[in-house]
Amino acid sequence: MNANIAHILVQINQRFYTNFGANFSETRRRIQPGVRKIMAHLARDERILDLGCGNGEFARALAQNGFHGEYLGLDFSQPLLRDAHLQTGNFPVHFCTVDLTSPNWSVNTANCARLAAPWTLVTCFATLHHIPSRALRLHLIQQVHRLLPSGGQFIHSNWQFLNSERLRARIQPWEKVGLSADDVDDGDYLLDWRAGGQGLRYAHHFSPEELAQLAADTGFIIEESFLSDGESGRLALYQIWRKS
Numbered sequence: 001m002n003a004n005i006a007h008i009l010v011q012i013n014q015r016f017y018t019n020f021g022a023n024f025s026e027t028r029r030r031i032q033p034g035v036r037k038i039m040a041h042l043a044r045d046e047r048i049l050d051l052g053c054g055n056g057e058f059a060r061a062l063a064q065n066g067f068h069g070e071y072l073g074l075d076f077s078q079p080l081l082r083d084a085h086l087q088t089g090n091f092p093v094h095f096c097t098v099d100l101t102s103p104n105w106s107v108n109t110a111n112c113a114r115l116a117a118p119w120t121l122v123t124c125f126a127t128l129h130h131i132p133s134r135a136l137r138l139h140l141i142q143q144v145h146r147l148l149p150s151g152g153q154f155i156h157s158n159w160q161f162l163n164s165e166r167l168r169a170r171i172q173p174w175e176k177v178g179l180s181a182d183d184v185d186d187g188d189y190l191l192d193w194r195a196g197g198q199g200l201r202y203a204h205h206f207s208p209e210e211l212a213q214l215a216a217d218t219g220f221i222i223e224e225s226f227l228s229d230g231e232s233g234r235l236a237l238y239q240i241w242r243k244s
Contacts (some may be wrong), residue, residue, distance in 0.1 A: 009132035017077035034228030052127025056084025124156035206232035
């Protein structure tokens, strides 16, 4: 995929989460089972950098479970971040507006919150699949690698929407946004949104093999991989990577 197409896909998602951020947030008022499984094994004094923090549900759940470490959540969606501030109230957490597809997002992170690496844990729940192109994903994960100490963990989940007949029915033709299937990569999809209006968003459907290659190419070892969430328990693929 060339950089211009990747930029178009980024803009599609930015428009979606700007226009439908409030509606989307209303559908995300609970922690997913896979995230709860992860939380059960986290130390309460971790230093957590949360990429694509959305409306702050993860931060709120951490605080309610006795978390007393440092937490910084990053997202580009102002509607979701406004909700995150409301959700977490007086909990000692921080949020910043950051575009994870920008070249220097990790530098901007340190500037906006006066919190700096190394982080003991970087999380990225339901976000990596919105990053278009292998080049942008590699760049993001390489920055994650630099922000972690040796042995630090990168935990992420990725939407497995092809495992759902209901979600497969929401796949739309690329021509709706002036593109064709030849413009995008294998595993790239355009899906519609129907709550509070008609919207479109880009998502990539990862295979385990693709994630394994990304881990190997960026200096991570995959420690654990499991499916969770949704009625079937197969709507998200979670992986725990450790910096080698």
